[in-house]
Amino acid sequence: DAGVIQSPRHEVTEMGQEVTLRCKPISGHDYLFWYRQTMMRGLELLIYFNNNVPIDDSGMPEDRFSAKMPNASFSTLKIQPSEPRDSAVYFCASSFGQRGNTIYFGEGSWLTVV
């Protein structure tokens, strides 16, 4: 079975540019999560969806970040405008059910903003 698929794997962009990260969750999973990982803060939950509906976006750092899930097989995380402090690895993950169920992670999108 295909796992969680993320694109792009690597992105280098200039400050002020728009960045769009994409995710295809595992088929049949009803929860989708966006995480950000940095050395300083570790793995942080940004937002999660249940059945395509955003449930908790309290982890989104500021209004420059937005996420959508137009259907069960696709989600985007957008940063506009990007800043150097947004440089991190962004993981998309999905699960079937939530409480205590295994979360499956994609391989991450490595973002560098210069």
Add this chain to the structure above:
Amino acid sequence: QKEVEQDPGPLSVPEGAIVSLNCTYSNSAFQYFMWYRQYSRKGPELLMYTYSSGNKEDGRFTAQVDKSSKYISLFIRDSQPSDSATYLCASGGSQGNLIFGKGTKLSVKP
């Protein structure tokens, strides 16, 4: 205080050593506890899952939860170079989401 605390290491051990990785958590409502393994430039993958207190063993890996002290441990016996990775503990309860520790980087030297 972060809800899940983990020593970032790095931890370096010789091949064959017993490795002990530890976390503490602060929320007494947490009921399930997980260990994820993350290889370099990869996403985390579930390694061990424990519900409530007690031990769980899977091959060379043993996960231990002590709810009285809010302490989570992962033991690796006969460690191998292929075990070199970052290990993240995670905890959660019936409310809220899974909270991850920052991870401990382990290096097993041949």
